[in-house]
Amino acid sequence: MSTLNIGGSQLDASWFLLLSAILFILGTAGVLVRRNPLVILISIELMLNAANLALVTFSRQLQNMDGQLFALMSMTVAAAEAVVGLAILVDIFRTRDAEDVDDLSELRG
Amino acid sequence: MFFVAAAMAILGGIGVISFHQPIRSVLSLVVVMLALSVEFLLLSAQFIFAVQIIVYAGAVMVLFLFVIALLGPARELGRGRLRFQAWLSGLFVVVLLGLMWAMLQGVQYRQPDSKADMSVFGTVQAIGAGLFTTYLYPFELTSILLLVAAIGAIYLSRKRIDDL
């Protein structure tokens, strides 16, 4: 167990990891249960955020900046992913009303 | 402070997956992001805190909002083709939860190799020094990634000839 000095009070690093795990699982549940492609993308963003929290937590615990730099990289990747994902969605919505990912199983336009 | 933000984050996360209108899901995710930015501040990652709000909440989520506003309020239908999907995913989530819990129990914390100077930890200067020395190569790669993503997005959303 490792306690971190946070804002004058002692707090265990496990709490941050636990929060990160819960958020990640919520994101996973969103991807699995929801059918709207937009909401699935949003849930993926939630998972990426949870991963960032874990990265920053370990960075603080090891007192090593690398974790924060990786969190920055993953934010960049998340931004790129969101842009491309949304562009694809807009393109799909143009030709059909896709409120369910299962409607998008055909590879034809 | 941690627990208030954590509760907000978890409530927001539940909101993301349970609201029926996508716009509310997006706003819940914004709440999660703001709560997480507070956690980053607690972990003395000030720059990440600012970037989290500016880039994530300020740009990426606005993009989502933009698309939702453009496409109009799409309501999700309750029908499912895979009948057991909800059950299966529930099972999966429970298993994942157990796995994560087991992993958290087994986390062995290593003591920091060298005591970093906490007065500059997480500041813009420290991040900049890291990005432009040790991690210059990955940093340049992300710039290419962003360029590719931008070009891809423009290509995908171009006006088709048969649309005209």
Place this chain on the structure above:
Amino acid sequence: MNDLYNNAIGHWVIVIVAMSVLLFVVLTATAYTVWFERVALGRIQRRPGPNRVGPFGLMQLAADGIKLAFKESFVPEKTDKLLYVIAPTIAVAAAFMAWAVIPIGLWYNVQYWIADVNVGILIIFAVSALNVYAIVIGGYASNNKYSLLGGLRSAAQLISYEMSLGLSLVPTFMIVGSLRLRDIVEYTVHWGPYNGPLPLVILTPLGFIIYLISAVAETNRAPFDLPEAEQELIGGFLTEYSGLKFVMYYLAEYVNMITVSALAALLFFGGWYLWVVPPVFAFLLKVVLFLFLYIWIRGTFPRLRYDMLMRLGWKVLLPLSIANVIVTGIVLVAVQG
């Protein structure tokens, strides 16, 4: 004072008092900014402006406020009521949150601030980024084509100009070497016989011009007030808002205006340093001058067309500000070695 500040309860008492004072001052300043704008616009358009309520029309705003507060608060049908109410709240919250990190010089060695953080200016950007939500959600929740169009236009406009706004300030940070607003204000140079504070506008004039233009766009003021654009969009995202919710948007707009003026004074004109003028008056004078500049711009420039706005943002301001950053970097390396 120091003992009191280090005490946990004393700390909170001081912070809360400081916040209340700030809230009061900013609200009052907003009220008189509105009066100032109406009078100044009136003079520019060769009409008297408000002059009935109170001496010189000074109480006009109180009258307007009472009128708006007692107006029926109208909520359009078939909308997301929650979002409709949240949107103006976000606008006001975001507008006031920026003031948490803005320092104000009161006297020669006395400064006033709520939080003196070393990412100060980034927090202001972060908070102003939240402004987009207020407008987009307001437009979306109004369930009105004009509102939606106004909201979408505004989202695109704010995101486009946020980048040139941010990049226009980067040379300032490079010169000072800090993001802390107080460090930027207290930037001093040692040039031969001269030894003292220097307004940074001398070192980054281009950055200042880009900042000025982008800030007008960021606050949705004329000539960049396309989100509202009365003639073409009725009132943009504001169309369906009335009563107190309208007041909240209106308030947020003027608070933002004061914020960007104060930032311009702090970042480019040496904040509270002005020859022998006492700091607080120097600061106020600079802020009022910038406010007047905004009003002057509103009174004299026609509104840009939407494609012109985007062209200006992406093809002129953004490349210019990137070039400014690069040139400043080269010069800094050449000078400092």
